[in-house]
Amino acid sequence: MNSKVINKIKKAIIESPYPVPESWAFTSLQNLMTFRNGYAFKSKDFNEDKNGLPVIRIRNVKENKSDLYYDGEYDSKYLIKPGDLLVTMDGDFIASIWTGNISLQNQRVGKVIVNDKYDKTFMYYIINPLLKEINKKTEFVTVKHLSSKVINSLPIPVPPLEEQKRIVNKLEESNRIINEINFKLNQAKKLIKKRHDALLRKAFNGELVPQKEEEEKAIDLIKKLEDSRNRERKKKIAIKTLCPNHYPHPIPESWEWVKISGIYDMQTGATPSRSREDFFHGTIPWIKTGEVKWNEIFDSEEHISEEAYLKSSVKKIPANSVLIAMYGQGVTRGRAGINKVEVTTNQAVCSLINNEHIDSKYTLYFFMEGYKRFRNLSVGGNQKNLSAKLISEFEFPLPPLAEQKRIVECLEKEFEDENKTLKLIEIAEQNLEKMRESLVWKAYRGELVEQRPEEGTGLELLKEIIIDIFS
Incomplete structure (x- = not known):
């Protein structure tokens, strides 16, 4: 054994960060593997038509699959095969053994080529907790990056x-x-x-x-609702009930089917001018759809001033009304909540104004039960939405x-x-x-x-x- 190799061995041995068995050694990861960075493939050659090979981006490492394909020239050294050990180098750092199809290694995805004399699966298990520790240390960093230098220097145990x-x-x-x-x-x-x-x-x-x-029938309740809603109206309303032949499903004889618009006064909100910064430095709660999530609402993320209320079409919604999210990405659209204090809302929220003859929580659960059904009624182009008009036509079983x-x-x-x-x-x-x-x-x-x-x-x-x- 020449002196160069002896020196390399001496330099490879590092102090153990933890007490370990006497039969173990510790070394830097760079001595047990070769690390290969990914390649920045041209996005113009990306497609979702499955032409070419899948491209492994950061999000795909944990999922072990990719729906994005690359149809262009590539160097074979960036081919990833099942069983290869990968590391994400941005965001939350993780290691994963690839189980997907033969794919291409995109930039910011690292490949750990483990020495044949060291067990690759053992390496996978050992690296992950170390990456998790790095994640914790960079928890409050806006954009997290992992460098090859940090990976190479990770302290790795070497058991037999x-x-x-x-x-x-x-x-x-x-x-x-x-x-x-x-x-x-x-x-x-x-x-x-x-x-x-x-x-x-x-x-x-x-x-x-x-x-x-011994309890009053829903038809008696409807009469009270009519009297209550007509008390301050010039144009009187009559609440129509559905004909039994048009019932969505059977209900007890003491119940009635009605439309939401028959039993609730409805309001939609608005957004005061964003050009007036002072409009959003007030104390009046102003609710957006993301805050409506089958919950009781006591406050809001943003508040508006009294002047903003007076100089816009925003309306105050009395406590214990039912708020419905009409727009919103993901699961937001169609969710409901109950405001426990007086609030205002933006235009994407529809409010069913509280009245003494209908239990607000009963209505909340009505929307919860019909959540998927109501979402399917949404209309629009790329982003489907509910509307106050659509909600007003919902058929409501009234006990x-x-x-x-x-x-x-x-x-x-x-x-x-x-x-x-x-x-x-x-x-x-x-x-x-x-x-x-x-x-x-x-x-x-x-x-x-x-x-x-x-x-x-x-x-x-x-x-x-x-x-x-x-x-």
Whole structure:
């Protein structure tokens, strides 16, 4: 062994950051692998028609699949095959063994080419907690970047190769059990969601609580609603009920089908001029659709001034009204909430003004039950929206007020029990992830499996690797 190789071995050995078994060594990651950065493929050659090869971007590393393809020239060294170890170098840093199809390695995706004498799967398990630590240290950095220099300098344990394999087997078996438990917990959540939806359907079919003969009928409630709504109106209204032949589904005899516009006064909001910065330095809550999420609303992200209220078409919405998000990306459109204080809203929120004859929570649950159905009624081009006119035409099953309150009470009791169970499931999932992390850290410190003298030492293995590199 020449002096150059001896010096390389001496430099390769670093101090262990943690107490580890005597048979182990520690070295920098650069001594155990070759790191290859990705390539900035020209976006003009990207397509979603599956022409060419898939391109692995940062988001694809965890998903192990890509729907974006590249149809142009490339260097074969940027080909990624199943089993290759990848690292994301922007955002949240993770390592993953690629299980997707043969693909191309895009920029800011790193490939770790592990020395044949070191177990690649062991490397995958060891790198991830180190990347997680880097994530924590850069938590408040707006744009996070991981450099090749940082990757190369990561402190990596070197157990004997056979011990690495035993550690991997232990981790894989533990992960299999954890994944099985997680699967069962996920199935339990699906059953709870299924039961939740069934309870809502029963509620609005009139099957959740029994009807009571001594309670007034919905038709009597409608008369009170008419009197109440006509009290300050010049043009009197008459609330129309649906003919039984047009019922969306059967309901108890004491109920009636009506339209939302028949039982609620409705308002939409507005946005004061953004050119007046002082308009948004007030104390009046101003609600946007993102804040409407099946919740009770006590305050808002933004507030407007009294002058903004007076100089715009914004309207004040009395407490205990039902607010409905008409626009919004993702899950926002169609959600409802109840304002517990007087508020204003922007134009994307429709308010059903609180009245004493309808329980606001009953109406909230009505929108919850019909959430998917109402979203499908949305209209528009690229972004479908609800409208106040559309909402006004929704058909509403109206029970007597006392029964509305009993339905709400029953649902809230059931949902409270559901939430307790879901919280326990969430705690179990968190504990399983802590267990998974704990097992990896035990592996990192040499505490997961016993050491066997006949398997040699990590120092001997590290010497073999260095000699292999420089021979």
